[in-house]
Amino acid sequence: MRAVAQAMVALASRCLGRHRRDWALAMREELEAARADGRSLSFAWGCLIAAWRELPRHAEGRYMIASHGLAFVLVIPTAALLVASLMSGVPYSYLAALGGEEPLLSDGNLFALPSLALLLVVVAAAHLRIAWLLLERDWAGVFTLGTLLAAVSVTLLLFTGLVFVTFIFPLALAAALAIELAAIFALARWHALAFGSASELLD
Amino acid sequence: MERRRNPSKQMLALLRTLSARPRDWRHGYEIMKETGLLSGTLYPLLMRMTDQGLVEAEWRPPAHPGRPARHAYRLTAAGLALARAADAEERPPGLAARFA
Numbered sequence: 001m002r003a004v005a006q007a008m009v010a011l012a013s014r015c016l017g018r019h020r021r022d023w024a025l026a027m028r029e030e031l032e033a034a035r036a037d038g039r040s041l042s043f044a045w046g047c048l049i050a051a052w053r054e055l056p057r058h059a060e061g062r063y064m065i066a067s068h069g070l071a072f073v074l075v076i077p078t079a080a081l082l083v084a085s086l087m088s089g090v091p092y093s094y095l096a097a098l099g100g101e102e103p104l105l106s107d108g109n110l111f112a113l114p115s116l117a118l119l120l121v122v123v124a125a126a127h128l129r130i131a132w133l134l135l136e137r138d139w140a141g142v143f144t145l146g147t148l149l150a151a152v153s154v155t156l157l158l159f160t161g162l163v164f165v166t167f168i169f170p171l172a173l174a175a176a177l178a179i180e181l182a183a184i185f186a187l188a189r190w191h192a193l194a195f196g197s198a199s200e201l202l203d
Numbered sequence: 204m205e206r207r208r209n210p211s212k213q214m215l216a217l218l219r220t221l222s223a224r225p226r227d228w229r230h231g232y233e234i235m236k237e238t239g240l241l242s243g244t245l246y247p248l249l250m251r252m253t254d255q256g257l258v259e260a261e262w263r264p265p266a267h268p269g270r271p272a273r274h275a276y277r278l279t280a281a282g283l284a285l286a287r288a289a290d291a292e293e294r295p296p297g298l299a300a301r302f303a
Contacts, residue, residue, distance in 0.1 A: 022260070023250060026231060026274030027242070033232035034242075043232070046242030053247050 001041060005031060008044035015051035017060035024051075059194050066190070070183055071131040078176060079127035086120055112163045116156065123152055123173075130184070139188055146181050153177050210289055213244050214252070221258070221278045222286035228263050228275035249276060257282035 009031050013024035027047040034043035055061035126149050133141040157170040210218065216238045221229065229237075235245050252258040256279055263275040278286060 020250065022262075022274065023246065026260075027246065029271055029273045030231040030242075033230065037232070043235075043242050046244070047246065049243035050246035053243070054250070 002035065005035070005040040005044035008041075008048050012044070012047040012051035015048070015055055015061065015064065017058060017064075019058040019060060020054060063187075063190060063194060067134055067137075067187055070187055071134050074180055074183060075127050075131040075134065078180060079124045079131075082120055082124040082127070086117060086124075112159060116159060116163075119152055119156055123149060123156075123177075126152070134184065134187070137191065139191070142184060142188070146184060149177055150181065210285070213238075213240055213248055215289055215293075216240060217245070217248055217252070218278070218282070218286035218289055221276070222283055222290070225278050225283050225286075228261065228277050230263075230273050230275050234276065252282065257285060 009024075009028055012027060016024045027050075031040060031043060031047075034040045055065055126145050130142055130145050130149070133145065153170070153174045157174055160170040217234070217240065220234060220237045231242070231245065231249070234240070234249075235242060238245070240248070249258060249260070253260050253276075258276050259279050260274055260276050262272045264272055
């Protein structure tokens, strides 16, 4: 119980940021008084609510909302969508199933399906890692992985286009990745302007 | 000039509690118990009022040695004036005139 309350106050402290550092310390010290009264959990929960209410009011908080929004609304759902589409057979196993009927599919190009599907799994996994690095503000890692993602999507685009003469799926994937990378770049720029780091990576 | 809205019910409770002993420094948990406000309401209110110059906050040495310092709060002169004005507004007109 004590550990949970302490974790909640620690999370509240992170949400309050440097701007309200004194208040975060004050909450931590008051937790002891609440604990002696047997009300540590409700006190800690209230502190967390107070910290969340403060988020939109300061630059660091607004940045936190934006970075978590990007990770949980765009990056992780894209990874989930890729895995779900692969599991439901779109596009490569779908193309493989068409094998006999589709004139552009033959034994000659079906060999590429497993490796292209594997590349898509790599793209999905890289998305999850990018979401993590984004929240950790590890911009060097984000840019390295972003470059890898761009390289993989170009590979997918070229190979799928050449082997299956279809650009619909790889172009949709490339467009989604371009939007994502542009959003990540904008976030990194915001971080550099507001907090000073990541600027060397953007120059 | 910053326009100040009418104090909320929670802010009035806090003003009343802090103005009862205006010179004393009070700790957050103690204020929670006296006002009946929860920490999720009290802390944003204290932060706002400190930003507006109505409340002053200070790290106070512990009452018992070996304990960490605690953040304590009390009303500023502006806060006390607001508390008195709010108190006068809350009283019925006849009563307010007698206390004026």
